[in-house]
Amino acid sequence: MYDSSLGINLRFINYLMKEINECSDDIYEGLVDKEHSEVLKSSNKLISILTELNESLKDDLETKT
Secondary structure (H helix, E strand, O other), rough: OOOOOHHHHHHHHHHHHHHHHHHHHHHHHHHHHHHHHHHHHHHHHHHHHHHHHHHHHHHHHHHHH
């Protein structure tokens, strides 16, 4: 049986992981090419994504306790 809420969550997870992977790839390429300003932009974006994820997880854990 298909759970539509699971489909939504899976789409979000896939989107989130795509964003994280793109940032990681950009950071790697920027470091190799010594493009420090680009690395800084990508690392800040990654930090922002992960900060939002942490806040979301904290909220979710608080509502379950």
